[in-house]
Amino acid sequence: MATRTAAATAAKARIRDAAQGRILDAAAEVFSERGPAAATVAEIAARADMPTATVHYYFGSKTALYDAVLSQVLDLWLSEIDRIDTQGPPEEALSAYIRAKMRVSFAHPAASRIVAGEILRGGAKIESFVRDELLPHLQAKLDLVEHWRRSNRVRPVDPRTLFFLIWASTEFYATYASEVVAVRGVERLTEAEFETASDAIADIILRGALPRARD
Amino acid sequence: MATRTAAATAAKARIRDAAQGRILDAAAEVFSERGPAAATVAEIAARADMPTATVHYYFGSKTALYDAVLSQVLDLWLSEIDRIDTQGPPEEALSAYIRAKMRVSFAHPAASRIVAGEILRGGAKIESFVRDELLPHLQAKLDLVEHWRRSNRVRPVDPRTLFFLIWASTEFYATYASEVVAVRGVERLTEAEFETASDAIADIILRGALPRARD
DNA sequence: GACGATCCTGATTTGATCGTCAGGATCGAT
DNA sequence: ATCGATCCTGACGATCAAATCAGGATCGTC
Numbered sequence: 134m135a136t137r138t139a140a141a142t143a144a145k146a147r148i149r150d151a152a153q154g155r156i157l158d159a160a161a162e163v164f165s166e167r168g169p170a171a172a173t174v175a176e177i178a179a180r181a182d183m184p185t186a187t188v189h190y191y192f193g194s195k196t197a198l199y200d201a202v203l204s205q206v207l208d209l210w211l212s213e214i215d216r217i218d219t220q221g222p223p224e225e226a227l228s229a230y231i232r233a234k235m236r237v238s239f240a241h242p243a244a245s246r247i248v249a250g251e252i253l254r255g256g257a258k259i260e261s262f263v264r265d266e267l268l269p270h271l272q273a274k275l276d277l278v279e280h281w282r283r284s285n286r287v288r289p290v291d292p293r294t295l296f297f298l299i300w301a302s303t304e305f306y307a308t309y310a311s312e313v314v315a316v317r318g319v320e321r322l323t324e325a326e327f328e329t330a331s332d333a334i335a336d337i338i339l340r341g342a343l344p345r346a347r348d
Numbered sequence: 349m350a351t352r353t354a355a356a357t358a359a360k361a362r363i364r365d366a367a368q369g370r371i372l373d374a375a376a377e378v379f380s381e382r383g384p385a386a387a388t389v390a391e392i393a394a395r396a397d398m399p400t401a402t403v404h405y406y407f408g409s410k411t412a413l414y415d416a417v418l419s420q421v422l423d424l425w426l427s428e429i430d431r432i433d434t435q436g437p438p439e440e441a442l443s444a445y446i447r448a449k450m451r452v453s454f455a456h457p458a459a460s461r462i463v464a465g466e467i468l469r470g471g472a473k474i475e476s477f478v479r480d481e482l483l484p485h486l487q488a489k490l491d492l493v494e495h496w497r498r499s500n501r502v503r504p505v506d507p508r509t510l511f512f513l514i515w516a517s518t519e520f521y522a523t524y525a526s527e528v529v530a531v532r533g534v535e536r537l538t539e540a541e542f543e544t545a546s547d548a549i550a551d552i553i554l555r556g557a558l559p560r561a562r563d
Numbered sequence: 564g565a566c567g568a569t570c571c572t573g574a575t576t577t578g579a580t581c582g583t584c585a586g587g588a589t590c591g592a593t
Numbered sequence: 594a595t596c597g598a599t600c601c602t603g604a605c606g607a608t609c610a611a612a613t614c615a616g617g618a619t620c621g622t623c
Contacts, residue, residue, distance in 0.1 A: 140618060144621075148570075168469060170386030173610060184574050199557050246468055249523070253468070254383060255459055256526035263530050271531065293531055294548040301520035303499040308464070309516070311471035314476050316486065316508055342554030359591075367600085389581065401602050404582060506597065 151193055155181045160202050168250055169199045200258075203251065206244040207262050213237055214270045223281045224343060230337045233300055235331040238305035238307035239324060245307035273298070288344050295342055302334050356454055370396045375417050380458035383465055384414045415473075418466065421459040422477050428452055429485045438496045439558060443550045446514055450546040453522035454539060460522035484513070503559050510557055517549050 159180035163172045174195050178185045192198040216233040218226045238245050251259055278292035287295075306313060306327065314321060374395035378387045389410050393400040407413040431448040433441050453460050466474055493507035502510075521528060521542065529536060 150622095152570085166469065168383050168385055168465075170383055175610075184572050184576095185611090186613090187570090190571065193612090195611065216387070230613090250383075250465070250468055252524050252527050253465055254381060256530070260530075267446070268531065290548055290552065291544075295552070296531075297520055297524075297528065297545075298517050298549060298552060301516040301524070305512055305516035308456055309467050309512075312467050312478070313512065314472070314512075315475075316483065329506075330509055330512075333505055334513060336512060337505065337556030338552065339556070341552030341554070363600075389582090390580075399602050400581090401583085402600085405601065408582090410581070446597095 139339060144228065152183075152187070155183075156188055156191055156198070156204060157202055157205065160198050161206070161247065163245045165246040165250075166282070169195075172199075174198075185334060198287075203247065206247050207259065207266075209241060209244050210248055211266055211270060211308070214216070214274060217274055218239055219273075219277055223278075223286050224339055226297075227342070231338065232331045233333045234299065235306065235327055235334070236304035236340075238303055239322070239327040242307045242310060245304055249304065249308040285344060288342055290342055291330070298338060302338070306330060364406075367398075367402070370398075371403055371406055371413070372417055372420065374415050376421070376458045376462065379414060379415050379417055380465075381459040384410075387414075389413075407455050418462065418473065421456075422474065424452070424456060425463055426481055426485060429482070429489060432489055432492070434488075434492055438501050439554055442514075442554060442557070446518060446550045446553065447546050448538075449514065449518035449544055450521065450549070453518055453520075454542040455536070457522045457525060459467075460519055464519065464523040500559060503557055505557055510553075515551060517553070521545060 156177065160172075160177045163177045163180060166172075166335070167176075172195075174188050175185050177198070178188045181188070190200065192201060213234055217230045220226075221229075248259075256263065275292045275296070278287060278295060281287040282289060282292065306322070310322060317326070361481070371392065375387075375392045378392045378395060382389075382391075387410075389403050390400050392413070393403045396403070403413065407416060428449055432445045440501075463474075471478065490507045493502060493510060496502040497504060497507065521537065525537060530549070534541070
């Protein structure tokens with residue numbers, strides 16, 4: 134180790150990162166499709182096109198691998214909350230937020246489903262994340278909405294209820310995708326359908342939450 | 349068997365039903381908390397306060413037990429769609445529907461979570477139910493909303509999108525209960541909080557989906 | 564080309580849970 | 594009291610997936 138050059142270390146690191154990346158991608162897929170309990174290391178390894186033992190070599194245990202996937206996914210989730218532009222008017226800020234959340238549901242359905250599954254089963258694994266990371270970020274946004282509300286730029290609604298409504302309606306398109314597909318009678322959801330749904334959701338929620346009719 | 353009286357048969361049936369009921373209740377709890385894969389027959393049996401073998405005696409296999417729970421739960425889910433009063437004005441009908449769905453989320457959180465988990469993992473097990481039972485029932489309701497829309501009693505929104513919004517926002521309080529609890533900083537959700545949330549959701553969605561400002 | 568370090572994997576062990584089975588307990592009918 | 598039918602259960606076996614391990618392959622350095 135004392136004789137290792139930086140180049141050698143970097144080369145090894147690249148190999149490691151590539152392998153870990155492939156495993157993480159495969160794992161995110163399998164965990165989201167089957168849930169962490171039903172997912173098997175063998176299936177994850179098969180999708181990453183490598184032997185089972187290799188997965189254990191890199192991540193030690195299935196639980197550790199799941200935790201790594203979860204951590205990745207939570208970072209994505211957190212970054213979405215920051216998408217609210219605190220400068221613009223409520224109408225534009227909320228509209229942009231809704232569209233951003235819908236885009237995540239479309240672009241990262243596996244990530245959305247993993248978080249949803251975690252919460253569905255009580256959220257014990259993400260408790261500290263929610264307390265230490267999510268809530269502080271969220272609080273600033275809640276304060277912003279509360280501020281709007283006090284200056285009558287948002288109707289008198291509990292800011293938290295408004296956020297719940299936005300989360301529910303946007304994440305629905307990732308977590309209930311199989312239902313949406315069945316009810317709409319399509320093969321799969323296209324980006325265009327996501328755009329249309331985003332428009333409709335933003336339209337209804339904004340009209341419902343902002344003062345004055347807009348047409 | 350040829351000599352069995354009706355009374356004896358009824359007595360046995362009562363015993364059987366009681367035991368099966370206890371098992372089904374315990375199973376619904378455990379399945380909803382852990383998911384079908386992570387749930388163990390041993391834990392279900394422990395909650396029903398009986399040996400593991402007894403659960404197998406009544407239901408044969410864990411899969412059969414899960415299917416029985418799922419079937420119960422889907423019936424409940426279906427019955428909710430019929431709650432829409434096709435006679436009344438849109439405002440009252442939709443408001444009553446939203447409140448009914450919220451009441452289910454509050455009264456039967458385990459049932460809501462089991463269905464949500466099933467859908468989350470692709471809904472393969474409920475595919476035929478959705479096609480043969482849910483969709484036909486739903487279609488009548490969609491037609492009703494479409495009818496309202498054409499007579500300008502509902503704003504120009506896709507009826508399916510409106511239903512998705514209602515489902516998402518109401519089931520959110522069952523499926524994301526651990527998040528709601530964390531964000532609100534309470535121990536658990538009370539009936540009063542569900543009522544308040546119902547009011548807020550109905551208020552925003554109705555104002556967003558119905559023509560003319562209401563204040 | 565010998566070295567140290569890391570990468571990688573087939574074979575095997577370990578552990579947990581589903582499901583069976585043989586047989587005892589209970590109960591109503593006669 | 595005995596009988597048939599069903600209820601009920603402890604003990605056991607089979608299965609399946611996680612995790613270990615010993616050892617070989619590879620790579621940059623000297």
